[in-house]
Amino acid sequence: MENTATKKKSKLCEVCNVSRPVLKRPKTGEMICKECFYTVFEDEIHHTIISNNLFKRGDRVAIGASGGKDSTVLAEIMTLLNKKYDYGLDLFLLSIDEGITGYRDDSLETVKRNQEQYQIPLKILSYKELYNWTMDDIVKEIGLKGNCTFCGVFRRQALDRGAVMLKANKIVTGHNADDIAETVLMNLLRGDIPRLQRCVNIITGSEGALPRSKPFKYTYQKEIVMYAYFKKLDYFSTECIYAPNAYRGHARDFLKDLEAVRPSIIIDIIHSAENFHFREENKMPVQRNCIQCGYICSNDICMACDLLKNLNSGLAKVKLSINLKRGKDNNNNSNNNDNNNTLKLESTSAATTTTTTVSN
Amino acid sequence: MKVKIELSGGLELLFDKKKVHEIEFSDKNEIPLKDLILYMRDNLLKERSELFVVDDTVRPGILVLINDADWELFGGISYNVEDKDTIIFISTLHGG
Numbered sequence: 001m002e003n004t005a006t007k008k009k010s011k012l013c014e015v016c017n018v019s020r021p022v023l024k025r026p027k028t029g030e031m032i033c034k035e036c037f038y039t040v041f042e043d044e045i046h047h048t049i050i051s052n053n054l055f056k057r058g059d060r061v062a063i064g065a066s067g068g069k070d071s072t073v074l075a076e077i078m079t080l081l082n083k084k085y086d087y088g089l090d091l092f093l094l095s096i097d098e099g100i101t102g103y104r105d106d107s108l109e110t111v112k113r114n115q116e117q118y119q120i121p122l123k124i125l126s127y128k129e130l131y132n133w134t135m136d137d138i139v140k141e142i143g144l145k146g147n148c149t150f151c152g153v154f155r156r157q158a159l160d161r162g163a164v165m166l167k168a169n170k171i172v173t174g175h176n177a178d179d180i181a182e183t184v185l186m187n188l189l190r191g192d193i194p195r196l197q198r199c200v201n202i203i204t205g206s207e208g209a210l211p212r213s214k215p216f217k218y219t220y221q222k223e224i225v226m227y228a229y230f231k232k233l234d235y236f237s238t239e240c241i242y243a244p245n246a247y248r249g250h251a252r253d254f255l256k257d258l259e260a261v262r263p264s265i266i267i268d269i270i271h272s273a274e275n276f277h278f279r280e281e282n283k284m285p286v287q288r289n290c291i292q293c294g295y296i297c298s299n300d301i302c303m304a305c306d307l308l309k310n311l312n313s314g315l316a317k318v319k320l321s322i323n324l325k326r327g328k329d330n331n332n333n334s335n336n337n338d339n340n341n342t343l344k345l346e347s348t349s350a351a352t353t354t355t356t357t358v359s360n
Numbered sequence: 361m362k363v364k365i366e367l368s369g370g371l372e373l374l375f376d377k378k379k380v381h382e383i384e385f386s387d388k389n390e391i392p393l394k395d396l397i398l399y400m401r402d403n404l405l406k407e408r409s410e411l412f413v414v415d416d417t418v419r420p421g422i423l424v425l426i427n428d429a430d431w432e433l434f435g436g437i438s439y440n441v442e443d444k445d446t447i448i449f450i451s452t453l454h455g456g
Binding site: 011021023178221222225229237238239252256257260 | 368369420429433450
């Protein structure tokens, strides 16, 4: 024991040269101690925020919060940097409740604890409230094929709508370097040129929708998890019960295998993608507003309205009539939720009694 | 020798939802980490072993800490586990 204890202590932190290292940084290979790790981790994210002008003093920023590791660390870091560097931001936690029993209802409990810890107001907005469908309902209706498409499209709009309700002017999400590298690979393999072009942008959605940014764009998953571990942050981890999301899973496994051989691979992929040049003719589709709900999109109606239309018309007759009735009720008292005026989706049901509008 | 094992980040779900496991090897005073991992797979893991072990090491994307420090500081899978060590496995593969 003695021997190994000294053996383990033989190397010192490569930054301060005083303490015992606790981490080998994937980006640089440096071995650093806990305190130096906190410092470089926080400073790098601060640098990303400043050098990309992500915020202005007075911004109202909604943090997309799932209760998982990335968004929990994001809430911690945003609170910390906002104080330390006096960004002058009003921060909010915004959670989307997809209506997945045993998954989201548990993770939302974590977000509620985060609200207490960081003293940031929390809003929870449900699919049920917005679309009158929970993911549980959708899966019952369409099965496990393509359900992730619904969830993805719905979540994207839900975050925007929730942010508008909070009167926020910006959204931040916990997407990290690993997530972005995965997305680059997926878009490359699919030949999805428009997405390949925009997926490495640190800010997206500024044309019409709220600007959304990713302060963790250059932050490794490993360091986020280590930070959460050392700081004993309270996060929730489980796989969505409906989400095999096989394609992303393959990209992730592939990336993790590569990372084991060459840890810098994640940042290298991001840098490569940042330097892609696309031909002029690969222009982005023209943005306009959905004729049904006003959401920014590239067709007459947005994907969410289109998906909803299919869902609602595919219903069994009995269910359909119930739904129409609800839709009517809804029209009569659609101002139940303040700020709901941007929302004119046919089937939204403010009348539903089971919705969780805001949390404590 | 006694070893304490902690599982988190969703990995505990494969181990009967138990986060802490204590193992005693009465006939040994050290054991290669690789053997410990295979022992865990064969004796403690309840389902889907491919989510924990791939090619005789932990599946890429699972972080390992030895006595609260990154296993990469100690040679990773080639480390020899000793009496009273705590080995922590954290999955990073679950939703963020």
